[in-house]
Amino acid sequence: MATVTQKSVLESVPTGLLIGGQWRNASGGKTLAVDDPATGEILTHVADASVADGKAALDAAVAAQADWARTAPRDRAELLRAAYEKITERADEFAMLMTLEMGKTLAESRGEVAYGAEFFRWFSEEAVRIGGRYAVAPNGATRLLTMRQPVGPVLMITPWNFPLAMGTRKIGPAIAAGCTMVVKPASQTPLTMLALADVLQEVGLPDGVLNVVTTTSTGEVMEPLIRDPRLRKLTFTGSTPVGRKLMEQASEQILRVSMELGGNAPFIVFGDADVDKAVDGAMLAKMRNMGEACTAANRFYVHESLAEDFSAKLAQRMGALTLGRGTEEGVDVGPLVDEKSRDKVSSLVDDAVAKGARVVVGGSAPDGVGWFYQPTVLTDVPADADLAREEIFGPVAPVSTFSTDAEAIQMANDTEYGLVAYLFTQDLSRALTVSEALEFGMVGVNQGIVSNPAAPFGGVKASGVGREGGFEGIDEYLETKYVGIAL
Numbered sequence: 047m048a049t050v051t052q053k054s055v056l057e058s059v060p061t062g063l064l065i066g067g068q069w070r071n072a073s074g075g076k077t078l079a080v081d082d083p084a085t086g087e088i089l090t091h092v093a094d095a096s097v098a099d100g101k102a103a104l105d106a107a108v109a110a111q112a113d114w115a116r117t118a119p120r121d122r123a124e125l126l127r128a129a130y131e132k133i134t135e136r137a138d139e140f141a142m143l144m145t146l147e148m149g150k151t152l153a154e155s156r157g158e159v160a161y162g163a164e165f166f167r168w169f170s171e172e173a174v175r176i177g178g179r180y181a182v183a184p185n186g187a188t189r190l191l192t193m194r195q196p197v198g199p200v201l202m203i204t205p206w207n208f209p210l211a212m213g214t215r216k217i218g219p220a221i222a223a224g225c226t227m228v229v230k231p232a233s234q235t236p237l238t239m240l241a242l243a244d245v246l247q248e249v250g251l252p253d254g255v256l257n258v259v260t261t262t263s264t265g266e267v268m269e270p271l272i273r274d275p276r277l278r279k280l281t282f283t284g285s286t287p288v289g290r291k292l293m294e295q296a297s298e299q300i301l302r303v304s305m306e307l308g309g310n311a312p313f314i315v316f317g318d319a320d321v322d323k324a325v326d327g328a329m330l331a332k333m334r335n336m337g338e339a340c341t342a343a344n345r346f347y348v349h350e351s352l353a354e355d356f357s358a359k360l361a362q363r364m365g366a367l368t369l370g371r372g373t374e375e376g377v378d379v380g381p382l383v384d385e386k387s388r389d390k391v392s393s394l395v396d397d398a399v400a401k402g403a404r405v406v407v408g409g410s411a412p413d414g415v416g417w418f419y420q421p422t423v424l425t426d427v428p429a430d431a432d433l434a435r436e437e438i439f440g441p442v443a444p445v446s447t448f449s450t451d452a453e454a455i456q457m458a459n460d461t462e463y464g465l466v467a468y469l470f471t472q473d474l475s476r477a478l479t480v481s482e483a484l485e486f487g488m489v490g491v492n493q494g495i496v497s498n499p500a501a502p503f504g505g506v507k508a509s510g511v512g513r514e515g516g517f518e519g520i521d522e523y524l525e526t527k528y529v530g531i532a533l
Contacts, residue, residue, distance in 0.1 A: 050138045052146060052373070056237075059143065061092040063099055063260065064243050066106035067253025073098045078233055078262045083149040083381040084371035084416040092236050095261040100228070100271055103257035107199040107226040108276045110254030115196045115224040117252075119174045122221055126170035128249035133163040133210075133242070140241065144209050145372040147235045149380040149417075150335055152372055161497065162211035165218040165515065168499040172520050173222035183530075191529040196224035197302055198278030200523065201271050203230045203264070203292075205283045206383055207338045209238035212283050215499070215514045217242075217256065223523035225279070228257045230268060234383055236260040273298055279523070281305065286463070286508045304512025304522045306340065306504060308437050309465035312458035313343035314480070316451070317351045319470040323492065325359045328443065330494030331468050333367070333421065336379055337441045338387070340509075341466045341497060344438055346445040347454050353447045357406060357425050360443060364421035365407040371416070381417040382440055388417040391440035398424055398431040398444060408442075435461070451480065459485045465505035466496055
């Protein structure tokens with residue numbers, strides 16, 4: 047196998063727009079720079095699409111929809127399976143690419159490649175299991191036939207924090223269901239999506255089924271597509287404020303929507319928990335992706351009897367992590383994605399400290415190039431600190447205490463968000479009771495990661511609508527049609 051280098055990987059990625067099966071420059075010739083967050087240097091440039099390019103991409107998706115919907119489920123499944131195998135074969139290339147444009151370590155990137163590819167394998171198996179039903183009407187006079195059909199052309203807007211997996215868990219079910227797509231990846235991390243599209247072309251995905259538009263003018267280019275009556279679905283992963291705006295736009299055409307929005311995950315450690323296991327779980331829930339995940343533990347609530355021990359052990363683990371460029375050996379924590387992200391983390395920590403929080407470890411950005419922030423543990427965090435309400439999206443763990451189960455549940459639910467919650471206890475009854483009481487779409491019991499392609503991922507309240515993954519994930523791309531047949 048050829049050695050994977052920064053140069054070889056960057057040279058292998060298409061840098062144009064994929065529209066109707068053809069790679070092409072933006073109509074106005076504009077390009078956007080893709081930066082390395084560890085150094086601030088420009089890695090490469092890709093096409094910066096115009097409004098006309100966005101329309102052309104939708105035109106291509108609409109033109110391909112009817113033929114693609116008629117494609118045999120087994121053929122769609124085999125394409126997904128072939129793409130899964132190609133991604134797996136090229137895991138080192140995809141990992142290097144993600145590390146370069148997003149900042150995470152190569153080890154984390156390899157984990158995302160395995161996780162992201164699995165959505166293609168999972169939905170390759172679901173493609174041939176789309177069914178309906180046949181029934182006798184209660185009066186016996188007619189027969190009731192239901193069938194599942196593809197929604198139609200879909201607009202997908204994906205985030206920068208998981209450049210591969212956030213694409214595959216949308217593209218996978220859309221291909222399986224028979225939907226065509228326009229995909230708009232985040233401008234910070236377009237390269238992984240472009241490489242993924244190249245793989246799908248290589249395995250034979252028909253022209254126009256997948257179209258990729260990279261742009262810095264997201265609102266200007268995407269809004270006309272959302273308001274176009276030919277589009278039938280919008281799926282978005284990102285912040286809640288942006289999601290609200292997109293849902294407003296989508297209401298004009300009564301679009302099907304599925305959205306994974308912001309999170310404010312509580313991590314609850316009850317008095318009977320195994321502290322060491324809880325710390326292990328906390329490291330996963332907090333430090334996966336440098337804390338840049340909607341599922342990242344945002345608020346740590348620890349029973350007062352364990353708080354001192356838990357905080358000390360967590361601080362020891364966090365303080366031992368090594369910061370650096372993700373491509374380097376021995377690095378545990380890469381940079382945040384850009385300067386704006388690091389500044390937000392800094393301001394949230396500074397606000398908490400000003401209001402009385404105590405820094406146990408970390409608490410500042412190191413000197414030098416790149417958008418790094420030290421892994422940080424705070425204790426005595428007041429309820430009015432901004433980071434108790436807002437997503438931190440960085441390597442900061444604020445610890446507060448509670449005395450009763452009811453208090454822990456109340457504190458955990460005291461947020462507009464409802465994506466995921468974590469709890470640690472050795473009492474099965476407590477685990478079930480608390481899980482039922484938590485107002486979140488997902489709950490991790492004695493584990494710090496809940497994401498799994500075989501499970502329905504999604505939240506409640508301001509954390510979104512719909513589910514991705516599991517057999518529920520393909521439902522988001524299918525409509526139900528009923529046919530009444532008189533005898």
